[in-house]
Amino acid sequence: MADQAIITVRDLRRHFRVFQKREGFLGALQGLFRRQYRLVKAVDGVSFDIAEGEIVGFLGPNGAGKTTTLKMLSGLLYPTSGEARVMGFVPWERSNEFRRRFALVMGQRNQLWWDLPAIESFNLQKEIYAIPERDFKRRLDDLTELLGVADLLHQPVRELSLGERMKMELIGAFLHGPRVVLLDEPTIGLDVVAQATILDCLREFNKQNCTTILLTSHYMRDVEKLCDRIIVINHGRIIYDGALEGVIERFGRFKIVRLQFRGTTPPRNAWGVRGEVVDYRPPVVCLRVERDNVPALLHEILDQAELDDISVEDPPLEEVIGEVFTSTTESVVTA
Ligand SMILES: Nc1ncnc2c1ncn2[C@@H]1O[C@H](COP(=O)(O)OP(=O)(O)OP(=O)(O)O)[C@@H](O)[C@H]1O
Ligand SMILES: [Mg+2]
Secondary structure, three states: OHHHEEEEEEEEEEEEEEEEOOOHHHHHHHHHHOOEEEEEEEEEEEEEEEEOOOEEEEEOOOOOOHHHHHHHHHOOOOOOEEEEEEOOEOHHHOOHHHHHOEEEEEOOOOOOOOOOEHHHHHHHHHHHOOOOHHHHHHHHHHHHHHHOOHHHOOOEHHHOOHHHHHHHHHHHHHOOOOOEEEEEOOOOOOOHHHHHHHHHHHHHHHHHHOOEEEEEOOOHHHHHHHOOEEEEEEOOEEEEEEEHHHHHHHHOOEEEEEEEEOOOOOOHHHOHHHOEEEEEEOOEEEEEEEHHHHHHHHHHHHHHOOEEEEEEEOOOHHHHHHHHHHOOOOOOOEO
16 A cells, blocks of 8 residues: 555644633733643644555544544644645645645535635636636536536636535545545535535545545445545544454444234333343344354344344444544554
8 A cells, every 4th residue: 555655644642732711810811921721632642644545534533533633634734743645745845746636625614705606716726726718617617517516717706505515625635636635524504415416426536536635535326336445533542443344243242133022012021131122022133242242142043033124234433433432442453
């Protein structure tokens, strides 16, 4: 992976000194003379490589350090220490060449002119990046069609809905044909349909142009649909870097056992410690069972009852990722 890497990050850190306000009048007075600071280790020694054409999900709970990392990789923020290269460039040197080949999309922040129709921002971008007319036209046509917003190009951005605006932001990001795109919660607050359209567009762009994509999202649907690989960060440190399936194998402590009984369904409270009943709709009972206990449980049930159907599945990714977030694993796990 390393020799083909288009993004390399080595021991990257960003610490913030946050002013601590003391309580009460006396505290405020003391604060005038001696300020107290707290050190926030937003990103605390992060290393990874991303190969050209990969789509990687960057996951972690609130405050984990995702946005801070993306800001450093975009050159918006200097690191406290460590190194990073994106397409061979040091991002925070912000060379024009780097910016020409790179894009950042932030779901929570607007980059288009608010009062102007999106097309005017795009035309401006065409000039700034010197995008050849033919490429510009082709990309704009492709993207507006993929996202279904061709008829909204001439409407002021402020009049667009959240989802429509996000689609315009994406067009703005992809117009100059970047090789690397970082997206910070691109589907936040969007309905399921808009979310799916945006995911399709990202996948399509990745497929057609081999664009490398690193994205953060709190929606596991995004991640499942797009990413083969995820990097999980918590408290500024990477706690998992590897295949999406690997995370379920490694951290999924439970299985969901679905049983469809023939004849009498045992009562809801009959399961005791063997499993937690997550759904009870006779003749179907779903249990959350510790992975190691599944064989014994199945054995026991098959001995005692008659079943019409039986299945053992992994719990939803949300649940597994939640377990990764709360895990105490300190070292990097690579699957
Ligand atoms: N400019 C800043 N000054 C002080 N602290 C900051 C600053 N920016 C971020 N932090 C702190 O750094 C930590 C990481 O923040 P960051 O925004 O990177 O989290 P995140 O993973 O993007 O979270 P979320 O999922 O909520 O967006 C947080 O504790 C945050 O309060
Ligand atoms: Mg964030």
